[in-house]
Amino acid sequence: MLIFSVFKTLTDQRVTVELKNDLSITGTLKSVDQFLNIRLDAIEVSDQARHPHMMAVKNCFIRGSVVRYVQLPAEHVDTQLLEDATRREAASQTKR
Amino acid sequence: MDTSAGIQEPFDLIRLSLSERVFVKLRGDRELTGILHAYDGHMNLILSEVEETIMLVDGADSGPSGQGIVNVTKRKMEMLFVRGDGVILVSPPSRT
C-alpha cells in the first residue's frame, strides 16, 4: 500500500519504466493501481532502433508484474517521509 | 553492540537498514547498491544513489569454476523503485 501511495504522489511526473524484457519506456505517469499497473502518456522508448514497433505508440498500460525498475524523479521524492512511513507500516504489520 | 539482538523476523533486518546503503542481489545476474528509503512485504524497494552492476554471463557456463562472466556493465540512477519479485538477497552494510 505504501509504494502504491508513493506512485500516486508522482502522477504527472516523468518516469522511466524498465521492463523485465529490457524495454525501457519513459513517459508521464498518468495513473497507477494497487497492483502497481502503470499508465504512461507521451512515451519515448530509449532504444528506438531495437524496438522499432514502439515508434507509433504514444501511450501505454504496463502490467505491474512485468516491471523490473521504475526510475523516479528524485526531486519529487521525500526520502525522510518515505522512511517514516515505512517504519509505520512495518510496525502495523508485525502487530497484526 | 550486537545488531542481531533485536531481530525476531527477517524483515527486521531490512527495517534496521533504512537510510543505510544496502547491497541487493537480483534475478538476471544483476546487483545493486543504494540507500534504502522504503520497502514493503513483497520486498518492493525504493533506493537512491543507486549503482547497478549487470553481469553478462557466457552461455557455456559449464566449467567447474563456474565463472562464465564475460562482461560487467555498471550504471548509476538517482532514485529507483525495484519490484520485489526480482529480489534474491538484501544485505545491510557490514558493521563488524
Added chain:
Amino acid sequence: MGDTPPPPEATPPPPPPVTSGSPTDFLKNVVGKRVVVRLTSGVDYRGVLSCLDGYMNIALEQTEEHVNGIVTNRYGDAFIRGNNVLYISAAEPL
C-alpha cells in the same frame, strides 16, 4: 459359544517414534544454528540462521555465498527472499 473378542483398546497405539518431528519443529530447532540454504538457482548460502517467517524469508548471519563450491561473497547479515529458497539444511548437530 466361542470367546467374545476383547473390546477394542480405548487408547490408540502410540505413534511410531519420529526422529526429527514435523517440518515446523525442524525449523524451530535450527534457528540459531549453522545452516546451508540452497536457492533454486543452485547457489548455496552458509551461515547462522537468525530467523525466518512463513514465506521462508530468511535472515542469516556470517553468511558465505557458495557457487559451485567456491566462496563468491561474504555478508555480515543477509536477508533472502523466501520464494528463491529450495531447502534449508542443518550444518551442525541439532
